[in-house]
Amino acid sequence: MEYFGTIRAPREIVFGSGQRRTLGAIAAKLGRRALMVTDVRLAGDPDFLVMLEELQAAGLILRVESGTLPDVPVQSAIIAADAARGFSPDLVIAVGGGSCLDMAKCVALLISHGGRPQDYYGELKVPGPILPLIAVPTTAGTGSEVTPVAVLSDAERSLKVGISSPHLIPTVAICDPDLTLTCPPGLTAIAGADALTHAIEAFTATRRPVTTGLTQERVFIGKNAISDQFALTAISLLWKGLEASYINGADATARAQVMQGATFAGLAFGVAGTAAAHAIQYPVGALTHTAHGQGVACLMPWVMEWNRPAIGPELEQIASAIGVGTADEVIPAIAALFARIGIPPTLAALGLAEDRIAWVAEQSCGIERLIQNNPRALSRADMHLLLTAAFKGDASLIN
Incomplete structure (x- = not known):
């Protein structure tokens, strides 16, 4: 460490x-x-x-x-x-x-x-x-x-x-x-999924070489020992509370878990930064006019799938935090949670037109501060492949 x-x-x-x-x-x-x-x-x-x-x-x-x-x-x-x-x-x-x-x-x-x-x-x-x-x-x-x-x-x-x-x-x-007790289920889901995406992207962000100027030259410095603690705790809290608060908005314990998870996720990504899911959502949101949290959550499992070769240790820690057996079970578990709370599973379901994939890939790669924070490099060709997989719902196109 x-x-x-x-x-x-x-x-x-x-x-x-x-x-x-x-x-x-x-x-x-x-x-x-x-x-x-x-x-x-x-x-x-x-x-x-x-x-x-x-x-x-x-x-x-x-x-x-x-x-x-x-x-x-x-x-x-x-x-x-x-x-x-x-x-x-x-x-x-x-x-x-x-x-x-x-x-x-x-x-x-x-x-x-x-x-x-x-x-x-x-x-x-x-x-x-x-x-x-x-x-x-x-x-x-x-x-x-x-x-x-x-x-x-x-x-x-x-x-x-x-x-x-x-x-x-x-x-x-x-x-x-x-x-938040009166927050309706749809908004609860979208906001909470946004928070979980913040936590995952902060926890799996790239780790930059440490210099004495790093913290003063950048707002987002990548994953680090302190942000990781907030991110992992946020993942655990949101996993416990998000679906429960979606099902029963009057569940005060679940509401507290989700709000604390969102705050901890903010503390984590406020220094570590977010990555490819957020970069892609900016142009996708502009085209589909869908909520930010809905878009990043739709994209998160697909970005995690792309990043899988670079985030093995983090997937093991997330598995422990959410109580699944192995690292291989994490991405399907996250996708299943999002599906249960109404997050669209693919870019097609989100409303993106297939003929705009190339434009989204170009725009996403142009948001360098986020793409550079991704743990696995993404060229424009890679981005097009990732977006096609997320559009068609076919993970085999990525790996």
């Missing part, structure tokens, strides 16, 4: 049933004028309204920005930031799913440093700290409450794009699984 690793995380993570009630006390220590970022549905939710009351009781002056849209169109973040500047917030509080959290990160960035989101695409482009940010997730999936990433959709590029910087990590994450 190589004793090298790093973790980047919020200053404080508060996890547990009812812990959303700590928001007022925590926020009062960070600012006085709080911009609340959420969406239209949550803005009228009873839990959200109680949060507003408790923040006001703690002495905060509030402005609510409820314009978050799915996948955060770039222009919507610009509009929200422009509208909030006159309020002069000294604190941002995000309440909602991954899109709300990403919107809040982007708005806090634009208020702090100006410019447009496009100025910060890629890694390490954020010049310094942003406004203090408290993240209160209401779904268990993206892990954005602990990650250095904000994902936006750029209409000009017809793709999702990412801003990656340690400066985007929220100051505090308040993770209350009670907020």
